[in-house]
Amino acid sequence: MSSVRETLDHCVKCTICETFCPYSKATPLFPGPKYVGPQAERFRGTEGSPDYSLDYCSGCGICTQVCPQGVKIAEINSQARAELWEERGIPLRNRIVARPSVTGALGTPVAPLANLTLRARPARWALERTLGIDRRAPLPRFAGRTFQAWARRRRGPQAASGTVAYFHGCSTNYYEPETGERVVELLEHNGFRVVVPRQGCCGLPLQSNGDFPAARRYASRLAATLDAAGEGAPIVSNSTSCSLMLKREALEILEVDDEALRRVSERTYDVCEFLLGLHERGELRTDFQPLPLTVPYHAPCQQRGHGIGKPALDLLALIPELRLVELDAACCGIAGTYGLKREKYEISMRVGEELFAQVRDAEPDLTACDSETCRWQITHGTGVPSVHPVELLHRAYGL
Amino acid sequence: MTYDAVVVGIGVAGLTAALRLAEHGRRVLVVAKGVGSTHLAPGRLDILGYAAGGQRIERPAAALGAFLAERPDHPYARVGARTLSESAEWFRARLGYVGSADENFLLPTALGAVKPTAVVPPSAVGGDLRTGGRFLIVGLQGLKDFFPALCAANLQNAAPVRARAVELHPPLGGEHDVNGLGFAGRFEDEPFREAVVRELRITFAPGERVGFPAVLGLREAEGVWRELEERVRTRVFEIPTLPPSVPGIRMFESLRSALRAAGARIVVGDAVVRARTSGRRVEAVVAEAAGRTVEYSGESFVLATGGFASGGLELGSDGAARETVLGLPIAGLPPHGERFSPEYLGVQPFARAGLAVDERLRPLGEDGNVAYENLYAAGATLGGAEPWREASGEGISVATGFAAAEAIVQSTAR
Ligand code: SF4
Numbered sequence A: 001m002s003s004v005r006e007t008l009d010h011c012v013k014c015t016i017c018e019t020f021c022p023y024s025k026a027t028p029l030f031p032g033p034k035y036v037g038p039q040a041e042r043f044r045g046t047e048g049s050p051d052y053s054l055d056y057c058s059g060c061g062i063c064t065q066v067c068p069q070g071v072k073i074a075e076i077n078s079q080a081r082a083e084l085w086e087e088r089g090i091p092l093r094n095r096i097v098a099r100p101s102v103t104g105a106l107g108t109p110v111a112p113l114a115n116l117t118l119r120a121r122p123a124r125w126a127l128e129r130t131l132g133i134d135r136r137a138p139l140p141r142f143a144g145r146t147f148q149a150w151a152r153r154r155r156g157p158q159a160a161s162g163t164v165a166y167f168h169g170c171s172t173n174y175y176e177p178e179t180g181e182r183v184v185e186l187l188e189h190n191g192f193r194v195v196v197p198r199q200g201c202c203g204l205p206l207q208s209n210g211d212f213p214a215a216r217r218y219a220s221r222l223a224a225t226l227d228a229a230g231e232g233a234p235i236v237s238n239s240t241s242c243s244l245m246l247k248r249e250a251l252e253i254l255e256v257d258d259e260a261l262r263r264v265s266e267r268t269y270d271v272c273e274f275l276l277g278l279h280e281r282g283e284l285r286t287d288f289q290p291l292p293l294t295v296p297y298h299a300p301c302q303q304r305g306h307g308i309g310k311p312a313l314d315l316l317a318l319i320p321e322l323r324l325v326e327l328d329a330a331c332c333g334i335a336g337t338y339g340l341k342r343e344k345y346e347i348s349m350r351v352g353e354e355l356f357a358q359v360r361d362a363e364p365d366l367t368a369c370d371s372e373t374c375r376w377q378i379t380h381g382t383g384v385p386s387v388h389p390v391e392l393l394h395r396a397y398g399l
Numbered sequence B: 001m002t003y004d005a006v007v008v009g010i011g012v013a014g015l016t017a018a019l020r021l022a023e024h025g026r027r028v029l030v031v032a033k034g035v036g037s038t039h040l041a042p043g044r045l046d047i048l049g050y051a052a053g054g055q056r057i058e059r060p061a062a063a064l065g066a067f068l069a070e071r072p073d074h075p076y077a078r079v080g081a082r083t084l085s086e087s088a089e090w091f092r093a094r095l096g097y098v099g100s101a102d103e104n105f106l107l108p109t110a111l112g113a114v115k116p117t118a119v120v121p122p123s124a125v126g127g128d129l130r131t132g133g134r135f136l137i138v139g140l141q142g143l144k145d146f147f148p149a150l151c152a153a154n155l156q157n158a159a160p161v162r163a164r165a166v167e168l169h170p171p172l173g174g175e176h177d178v179n180g181l182g183f184a185g186r187f188e189d190e191p192f193r194e195a196v197v198r199e200l201r202i203t204f205a206p207g208e209r210v211g212f213p214a215v216l217g218l219r220e221a222e223g224v225w226r227e228l229e230e231r232v233r234t235r236v237f238e239i240p241t242l243p244p245s246v247p248g249i250r251m252f253e254s255l256r257s258a259l260r261a262a263g264a265r266i267v268v269g270d271a272v273v274r275a276r277t278s279g280r281r282v283e284a285v286v287a288e289a290a291g292r293t294v295e296y297s298g299e300s301f302v303l304a305t306g307g308f309a310s311g312g313l314e315l316g317s318d319g320a321a322r323e324t325v326l327g328l329p330i331a332g333l334p335p336h337g338e339r340f341s342p343e344y345l346g347v348q349p350f351a352r353a354g355l356a357v358d359e360r361l362r363p364l365g366e367d368g369n370v371a372y373e374n375l376y377a378a379g380a381t382l383g384g385a386e387p388w389r390e391a392s393g394e395g396i397s398v399a400t401g402f403a404a405a406e407a408i409v410q411s412t413a414r
């Protein structure tokens, strides 16, 4: 029995997880974490899963965070979902949305065309009919260039007080290279040499779409790459979900048994976690210029899964005149690729509504959020542009 | 990050201590393994409902002296009568509740028993049984674990009242199994309320007070309840249900928002597994985060990790018991073989085991002296009480959370 599965015996049926799951509140199709997690897991044996409602769990991980008894509910669901898909066969749609490194590499050279097509109504209609990707869902735009190409050209400053290895993830590479550029410039501004190894996908989208064997291959390959980069220096990442994959999920959910991954797990830091650590040691430059903006901040579910608090709040508080509002709605509803799917789009928007309302109430100039898919969803739900916290730090440094 | 105070646990005791400290301008972190007892409890403040001998208490503050004479190790003995009353008044004002430590309401439970309780939400007061009268207990089809007929029948035996029951059939849109929180959401929809009121008016007899299971809205609860009173034109009140407890969730969310607004940081999902100490000081607590442990350092620390049920205290299979973060000794532990009485609801000798503390709520070590000069304890982690027999659970949590915060503020004046 896996170590994740063993935790189900700690369930005391207190229903606390039920009261926090944003997805069971938004749809009667999902009976909630206690039922689908520790309860149904007892019946999942060699005969497979007793029901398919499990597919409506988004994997947001909120239930695991609030459970006072340490039951790894979301992780149990994730493993069970993989078995479910193994039985039923993974649909083509899931295979496609689970491979951002492939879609990104295909879309980038033809970005203008791809972007135009993906915004055209007939194409979205066709995508919905053929693949079940909801025509209204927020799809990212290909940047038309990659972060890797920028990093290869870049000559950083010669003198450096330390080294970090940068794990940028697929979204930064293909959709938001500017975020990666900010991260590098910010770290260099603080005296670091930034090593950017060539790198692939962490396997998280494959994991959440139920393809564990492929996810394991991706995770191990990435671990080997990062293990060899930067001679043991901290690995810094701006994608909270991908870095959580390296820190914990690949070991715990995928049960990848790999020494390189274990070493990488210990070396990996979320970029805000890393910068706040510098600040605590008095090593962060604080020559910030005022930014007179109102910015609500949403800590995405996967960020909260790191168990490091919300370092972005303390970092952004260093910027003069920035009016920071901590949002406390649980989830934006996108959950990676969940909200893209036709049968789940409306659930996802209902889940996000509380957060969208809080954003609107704050009358913001911008919103800040650590995860890319959540930023796209927040903008989709509110019309307000959303940036990674590093974007604000970068601006305040005047870089 | 270094905080003025790190509070471990996010039950009523932890929330109280943290909010009180934040109100004093302290930089506070709350770190908890998960969400605590708030979601299981009725969201009310039971201060002292029963004397050591089991007699029901009408006036907790006045009865305290006699009670403590028999229970000298009780947490209330450390806190004192004045702080107990002050903390109750603080809690009342913070949540917009009614009542005080001076007097108990007598309120119905879901099973139709009576419960002495001191400080309650306004929507509970209409259920006060002390004045007698006629009651209509309302069930909602689809809500499990609330049986209006059982509640009404038992109430007639337990108190000098007349009570009858009715079950309403509000529209659930095809769903058959909706929990309390699901009903609370529906009560915030006008058409749903309209359907409830329409059906209720058919059976309601003028002069009856109407008791609902406590599912009358979540965020807009106060408005929902007032509207029902106006539309039915009688006193409407809420009766706490089995978990999930909607009034408990309202209380949790209200205290948590207040904490955030006061600038406190909250981390839920990290189990604190040990502490880093130096001499007689705690320097940091160590929590399990993704992939590694993280340290939260601070000037003062509050242990509000709960008792045996919550994992703040632990009883090993070898019979040894300990506090789980720092391994502090547990006082009041009866010898092996005498810990439990076979009667489930009888006096359990084990029940009063817990941390022993000094008058400032600092836990004592093996040698009987304060273990760490900057470590405080609050809530169910403390020994000396039998909360469920005394009807004192939340009272202890609020009083000791409040007192721990005051002690910290005094010893670290700035
Ligand atoms: S919160 Fe944990 S213990 Fe409570 S019902 Fe959910 S899984 Fe079980």
Ligand code: SF4
Pocket: A020, A021, A022, A023, A024, A032, A033, A056, A057, A058, A059, A060, A061, A062, A063, A064, A073, A074, A077
């Ligand atoms: S992971 Fe999220 S969606 Fe799934 S059961 Fe837990 S809280 Fe609900």
